[in-house]
Amino acid sequence: MDKDDQLFVNHLRDxxxxxxxxxxxxxxxxxxxxxxxxxxAKMPEFSHVRIRLDGGYEEAERKIVCFLPVYEEEADRERLPIVPLKISSSAGKFTVPCTHRDYLGAVLNLGIERGKIGDFLVGDGYAYVLCTKNMADFLMNSLTSVKRNPVICRIVPFSELTGQVSYRELTGSLASLRMDSLLALFMKSSRTAAVSCLDGERVFVNGRLCVSHGAVPREGDIISVRGAGKFVFDGVLSSTKKGRLMVKIRIYG
Known part of the structure; x- marks a missing residue:
């Protein structure tokens, strides 16, 4: 554990x-x-409190840690200090298409720290962003444009996020069910490139770092590759007479 990680753990303990x-x-x-x-990795140290990890919707990548008194019932999502905002273009048919990077850049250019902002869910002419409660008013008052589009920000209910995550399906065959093989399928690259991602500590399975080339993914695992995206492993569909495995993944976005 490096110095920054140790400082982070000390902050969590506090x-x-x-x-x-x-x-x-x-x-x-x-x-x-x-x-x-x-x-x-340090969760056993926090047995004196209750813990909830939440990002505002089920598939969230960026999440907050909620420390709760042991006697208190688990907080509903609406009681957490997370606010969903919808950023909508007011340019109508003249709206310029925007990407995740465009929305993120526009928000960070306001001087907001990255830790105050969660995931972005980007649609056609709009995006949902999760933010900490103390940033909501500032964003609604200060974010007036994204790329060349004038925008309006408003608070929406968490229920509006349901169904906003889009996927595209990909099937392929693997010689064996190993993490490096699955990553090569996802990235449409060689196993050597996949191994490089694992060795470079860029791969996370359900939020936990994965460095094992031969790790066996489980159905339903959410696998993120920093700089390449993330996907859901939907399991093995069938096997061929030569022993190859036909698998399916769902790629976010």
Missing amino acids: LADLCYQRGIPVYTDFLNLHEQTVFL
Whole structure:
């Protein structure tokens, strides 16, 4: 564990102790996948409080850690300090298409720290963004354009996020069910390139770092490759007479 990770763990301990001593819910900012991996490795240290990891919707990648008093019932999502905002273009038919990077760049250019912002769900002429509660008013008042589009921001209910995640399906055959083979299929690359991602600590399975070339994915696993995207492993469909496995994945976006 490097110095930055140790400082991060010390911060988590301080938050958990504050929750325990004062009997109040305490929350982190949005954590990236590496931070979540560090936290999950240290979870046994936080047995004196209750823990919830949430990003505002089921498939969220960036999540906050909620430290809750042991006697308190688990908080509903609506009670968490996460606010869903919808960023909508007001340019009508003149709307210029925008990507995830365009929306993220526009928000960060306002001077907001990355940890205050969760995932973006991008649609046609709009995007949903999850943010910490103390950033919602600032975003609604300050974000006026994305790319060349004038935009309006408003708070929406969490239920509006349901069904906003889009996928495209991909099937392919593998010689064996190994992580490096599955990544090569997803990235449409060689196993050597997939191994490089694993060795470079760029692969996360359900938020946990994965470096094992031969790790066996389980059906339903959400696998993220930093810089390449993420996908859901939907399992083995069939096997051929030569022993190859036909698998299906669903790629986000």
